[in-house]
Amino acid sequence: MNNPDLANANWFKSTYSSGQGACIEVAALPNTIASRDSKDPNSPILLFTRDGWQDFIGAVNRREFRD
Template sequence: MKRDSSAITWRRSTYSNGQGNCIEIADGLASTIPVRDSKDPNGPALAFTTEAWRAFVSGVQAGDFPVVG
């Protein structure tokens, strides 16, 4: 994602365990959900369409992905 992310407000899930193994997302951008690694806030961010992000979250909630770790 090639965008100045300093103007974006990032948030972590309320399910975050505080161990630093989190992602952060930003809301409020039209049709785009930026996602970044919370351990590297100045690193790159991935940008997903809102439809792709909804599909991913639905898959996680449905247990479609194996738990790693």
């Protein structure tokens, strides 16, 4: 996957965010979905293909990332 230009990315937080500090921000780019820690905009950014993002969201909804 190429490194997309994130300089003008439009980051947003989910309306489901509770404001308790466990949120991510997401930016939809032409061929990539980028996500980062909402508390630290300089944190590492995870990049997904659109299909990969759908797979990730599905795994989250299925609670596959539980402790």
